[in-house]
Amino acid sequence: MNADALIWLNAIAILPLSLVGSLLHFAYDWSRHNRFVAVFAAVNESYWEHIKIAFWPVLVWFIVLFALGGWSIPGFVPAATIALYSVPVIMIAIVFVYKAVVRKNVLWIDIAAFFVTIGLALMIFALVAAELDASGWTIAISVILFVPLGVAFARYTHAPPDEPDLFIDPLNMRYGLEAHPDD
Numbered sequence: 001m002n003a004d005a006l007i008w009l010n011a012i013a014i015l016p017l018s019l020v021g022s023l024l025h026f027a028y029d030w031s032r033h034n035r036f037v038a039v040f041a042a043v044n045e046s047y048w049e050h051i052k053i054a055f056w057p058v059l060v061w062f063i064v065l066f067a068l069g070g071w072s073i074p075g076f077v078p079a080a081t082i083a084l085y086s087v088p089v090i091m092i093a094i095v096f097v098y099k100a101v102v103r104k105n106v107l108w109i110d111i112a113a114f115f116v117t118i119g120l121a122l123m124i125f126a127l128v129a130a131e132l133d134a135s136g137w138t139i140a141i142s143v144i145l146f147v148p149l150g151v152a153f154a155r156y157t158h159a160p161p162d163e164p165d166l167f168i169d170p171l172n173m174r175y176g177l178e179a180h181p182d183d
Contacts, residue, residue, distance in 0.1 A: 001069035003130030009065065010122040017057040017122070018115040024053035033182065038157050044169035044179035047095065048156060050110075051088045054117050055153050059084060062125070075132030078142040083125035084149060091117040092166070105170075 027041035028034070040056045042049040062070070062080040070076045094113040099105065134142075160167040160176040169179035 001065070001072060003073075003126075006065070006070070006073065006129055007123075007126040010126040013061055014115070014119040014122055017061055018118045020057040021053045021114065021118060022111075024056065025050075028180070029182075033180070035158070035177070038177060039154050043157055043177050044174070045171050046160075046167050046169045046175075046179065047092065047165070048160065048167045049169075050114065051091050052153055052157070054091060054114060054121070055084060055087050058087060058118060058121055059150075061122075070129075073129050074139075075129045075134045077139045077146075078132055078134045079125045079129035081142040081146045081149075082128055083121045084146065086121050086124050087117060090120050 024041045028038050028043045031037035031041070040052070042053050062083075066076060066080075091113060094116060095110065098109050098113070102109070132138075156167065157176055162175065167175055169175070172179055172181070
């Protein structure tokens with residue numbers, strides 16, 4: 001797999017991954033509140049849960065790309081780590097800036113922010129992977145830095161930090177699974 005193919009594949013993946021992430025918004029209810037599905041699907045309306053449903057499809061996409069030949073690109077793992085860290089940063093930046101201007105949530109802007117977040121993360125990944133000639137140490141550090149991010153996304157639905165901006169459901173002022181309207 002070369003850099004041009006990587007950029008092209010990621011550009012094509014923006015829409016399908018955004019749609020998969022959008023479906024993850026409803027998967028917890030569809031699963032009849034399965035606690036395993038809760039790790040990957042939104043369980044409430046907090047920012048964290050919306051960031052999570054962007055993170056998992058992108059991570060799975062990177063795993064697929066790695067298996068399809070991404071392992072031959074020296075910058076693949078560091079670029080994937082950077083892109084996965086960019087997901088929460090981009091989404092928070094877009095949403096907080098637009099809400100500072102508009103002073104309320106606007107559904108179509110939230111949806112657009114979700115799609116833009118995934119698109120930017122994929123393009124960051126493709127461009128960094130194409131340009132970075134990573135050493136073994138860089139790859140090892142990237143893996144070490146990825147682990148806490150993956151653990152956070154897996155854990156914070158079941159045990160979210162008591163933090164009022166990112167983890168609280170603005171509709172009922174509760175956290176994690178307890179914030180789901182049916183729980």
